Amino acid sequence: MLDIAQELDRWMRDGRDFAVATVVTVGGSAPRPPGAALAVDTDGTVIGSVSGGCVEGAVYDLCVQALQDGEPVRERFGYSDEDAFAVGLTCGGVIDVLVTPVHAGDPLFTVGLAAAARGEAVALARVVRGPAELLGRGLLVRPDGSYQSGLDGRPELERTAAAQARALLDVGRTGSVELSEDGSHCPGGLTLFVESSVPAPRMIVFGAVDFAAALVRAGKFLGYRVTVCDARPVFATRSRFPDADEIVVDWPHRYLRHTATDERTVLCVLTHDAKFDIPLLAEALRLHVAFVGAMGSRRTHEDRNRRLREVGLSERELARLRSPIGLDLGGRTPEETALSIAAEIVAVRNGGSGVPLTGSAAPIHRDRDKLVLGVS
Missing domain, CATH: 3.10.20 (Ubiquitin-like (UB roll))
Structure with missing residues (x-):
């Protein structure tokens, strides 16, 4: 429900009653995680999704019924061996959906949706x-x-x-x-x-280079709050990075030492310059963050690791560094490079292998509770 809080908050402020269906349990290869929601107002307007299309029609009907009778209901949808084309998840998964009618002005939902919409x-x-x-x-x-x-x-x-x-x-x-x-x-x-x-979790991009501008856009698309940091004021400008949430002119290692990070934070080092990289990575690899990646050739990576050992980093700390950053997509442009970096971040966050699904026997949807937390 909170994944569509901004839209529902607007409905609340407009005085619109609605029913919201929320995925509360998932089994097998279900397309959307717990918390995914679909809502229907009294005019029949729909926002959100619980299944990517498999059972939306049936869930819509449940929401309409809940608006009419005012009663919440929990319903299970799953694959049927007898009739794969009946209402169900033909991808093989099972979801339980809670449908709740909500009246405009309900104090619990009014406060909760407003807080979530503000990012609290x-x-x-x-x-x-x-x-x-x-x-x-x-x-x-x-x-x-x-x-x-x-x-x-x-x-x-x-x-x-x-x-x-x-x-x-x-x-x-x-x-x-x-x-x-x-x-x-x-x-x-x-x-x-x-x-x-x-x-929103943070993505901090170090190095105000052309590749960084494309990565900022990719980070915003993935739901991160993106900061660009560079010690050179001529490059770290709003005109070069209009999509960034924040632009910081400071030495990267000094900024990282004093800014807030957590276990969801992603750090992308694109400076490709030892005088910036080494003190920055010495700080970054000792932090409890989700991802630390650095741009550079394999030769640069070997030289960087040697320098980091010289300043006291352990092999365990060095093993956390994703370098050269990104998955092998064969791309060269800033946008293609940003896509490869974003793909690696998503793979690390979700425990993915990065290999094509074609020919793979691994599950498409993994148990997110067992993985590193990222954007939900």
Whole structure:
């Protein structure tokens, strides 16, 4: 639901009632992850998607019904061996969808959608299995642990649900939590689905070169908040990087030492100059970030590794460096190079191999909960 928060927030502010269908569990080769949502307003306007097209028509009908009767419902869609062309996921997956009617002005959803639309960190937890009177109801949790509840004055359940939702919010995860009705852990009693909305992860591009301009555009397309950093003010300009969220004129290693990073941050070093690269990578490879990549030839890579060893980096730290940066796509232009870098970032983030799917026996959709967290 929070993945379409900006559109739903506008609907709320316009006073439009709607029903929202949210993917709450996924099995097999389902096309969209938990948290994917589709919403329908009272005029029949549709936004979002839960399956990429497989079951959208049936989910639309469920939303219309929920708007008419005001009742939430949970429905399962999956592949049928008997009739592959019936309503279901012919790709072989299974999804459970929670459909919830939402009235304009509902305090829980109004606050939650507005916060997510502003890019604030917030978690929305809803009951997806349990007593019928609680289905679709939940609470809103903020990073400091404070919460706004719609769980009908059940304090023990509220406190435990808020603690579990905050734990997922702290790591930016969306997923399910099993609780008992009195709030103690007891799988089988009650299931909460927790959607975490966190600020966009950072991509920091070091080196204000032509390749960087194309990579900035690719990073924005992937949902990153993109910063360009270069020590040379003549190159690090808004006119050269109109799509960047931030342009910083500073020595790269000094900027990296003082800026905020986390386990979702992506660092791309395109400076291709030892006086910038070595002090920068010495900082970067000791940070807990998702990706560190550096541009350069294989000869440059070997020389760079030698220099990094000389300044004290261990083999384990050096092994984190993706260099030469990017997947082998055979491209040469800045746009093709940016595509190869973006493809490697996506592969690392999702545990992909980077090899063609044609002829591969590996699953197309992997279990994201077991992988490094990135943009969700």
